[in-house]
Ligand SMILES: Nc1ncnc2c1ncn2[C@@H]1O[C@H](COP(=O)(O)OP(=O)(O)OP(=O)(O)O)[C@@H](O)[C@H]1O
């Protein structure tokens with residue numbers, strides 16, 4: 032196969048496409064673009080949803096790294112010593128201690144079970160972004176007592192159809208709420224604020240200050256149920272975790288990736304199966320469509336192919352002519368497909384899809400685009416080669432008589 | 434130039450078989466303009482396909498320029514057709530997606546002729562056949578006679594050793610047919626082009642140097658054109 036031969040094949044392919052039927056040209060390109068979109072779109076939405084919940088979990092619940100009690104223990108002891116140590120570790124922006132206690136919340140006949148989390152607001156603000164998500168009232172302040180802030184999935188929406196579980200029935204800032212703690216203490220609170228992060232799990236949480244919890248327990252708190260840590264965005268969490276362990280922290284240290292792997296490992300595995308199935312189905316569709324397009328072309332051109340062979344045009348030139356046609360169609364289809372995908376991503380960034388776990392925008396990496404493009408080209412080459420080879424291998428007289 | 438020795442061709446379709454050629458022996462000299470004539474079904478096209486390397490004989494030998502073509506591989510035959518033979522078909526067989534000039538220089542591209550060279554050769558041949566102005570036209574924009582002239586230009590642009598034509602005027606009216614036959618004769622005279630043409634129109638005879646008449650796959654007459662008994666040439670309806 033000489034360069035000269037490839038040049039002739041390309042020449043024939045370009046002429047064949049441009050001077051052939053316009054309708055079938057545009058339709059083929061459109062179908063390939065649709066197949067390409069199909070290969071990428073569904074998985075980009077699922078990836079978007081996954082990225083979104085990851086972000087929410089980091090931003091509103093676990094921070095980048097979570098430190099929990101040692102195995103078989105309920106509390107981290109000497110919490111102030113641990114916080115001092117953690118806050119000195121390079122890569123740690125801030126560590127914030129949590130103390131959780133089970134409770135039942137009541138308001139005008141509505142009862143909701145939950146966990147009240149005590150935080151030191153100044154620390155917590157540096158680790159989570161919940162303080163930025165107050166839809167009414169204010170976030171907690173250090174040292175105050177008698178105040179509680181509640182997530183919207185616990186406080187309840189104005190329209191109860193928006194509630195996804197039991198709530199207090201649309202309590203608002205300033206409303207009274209009774210909390211019965213599992214240690215037997217019952218307290219009356221005024222709601223200081225309501226927050227909405229748009230992440231369902233985070234929006235069920237209930238926060239009070241550390242001082243308030245000390246007053247509920249009746250003694251100063253020296254231990255903790257967990258510490259969440261914000262790390263520097265320049266360092267991978269796994270690296271900071273190693274540093275923490277090297278500093279001699281004995282407690283259980285987990286990055287958010289560790290946590291997600293435990294919680295969602297299965298889900299991500301099933302997702303990648305769904306994704307592969309989508310890609311394979313799209314590829315099969317692409318192969319079949321291109322196969323049919325080229326088969327119709329070659330069958331319609333049987334006599335022409337016979338004539339070319341009679342004139343002494345090598346079989347490989349004829350096959351490569353159709354191969355180039357398929358590849359050019361695929362190139363045009365892929366470019367259109369990328370435009371469609373990018374257009375949809377743009378549109379869905381402005382108008383996101385509303386999911387229970389927040390607004391989802393499709394997540395497409397250049398890697399996805401490249402790998403799917405390569406797959407599509409391989410599929411196209413196979414789909415173009417087979418029918419072209421079959422017709423080009425026909426006996427000259429049989430082809431010419433058709 | 435061409436030696437055909439005891440050539441036979443049997444077409445078999447299942448149990449039925451047709452003896453299309455039954456021992457044809459002939460030779461054609463360089464520069465001759467030979468007409469192959471005979472009734473429909475007498476084997477003219479079959480003979481042309483065999484000596485044009487488009488189909489394989491059942492038995493017998495064909496030598497072109499002394500070379501036994503039955504020994505050539507398919508690939509060698511393709512190259513042989515590309516470099517040494519030219520064809521004109523009854524239905525012109527132009528590529529509909531190519532312009533007039535692209536049709537003409539396509540095989541030159543395959544042969545690896547330089548662009549400058551094939552463009553000037555194409556221009557020259559199109560001028561010679563009077564279609565230089567239509568070089569950018571597509572097949573669909575040409576009359577039958579014009580299309581056949583393009584097909585002749587395509588066949589001769591590479592200066593083949595032998596030009597084969599199977600009823601090139603069958604789809605044309607009398608005036609166009611005369612133009613085409615004049616063109617063939619001109620090419621034969623000016624370029625000393627060897628031409629083997631199949632025809633069953635009696636009046637074409639006057640253009641040929643020599644006429645070979647087939648009946649039922651056998652040569653029944655071979656010599657300079659003379660006005661013969663009509664029944665030999667016409668199909669016996
Ligand atoms: N592919 C084929 N399969 C079977 N029989 C064939 C085939 N091609 C030709 N024949 C038969 O061989 C014989 C000679 O056919 P051929 O086409 O050579 O005749 P011809 O002289 O060119 O006729 P025409 O003037 O009609 O073109 C005929 O009987 C024809 O039916």
Ligand SMILES: [Mg+2]
Nearest residue numbers: 477478479599
């Ligand atoms: Mg015939």
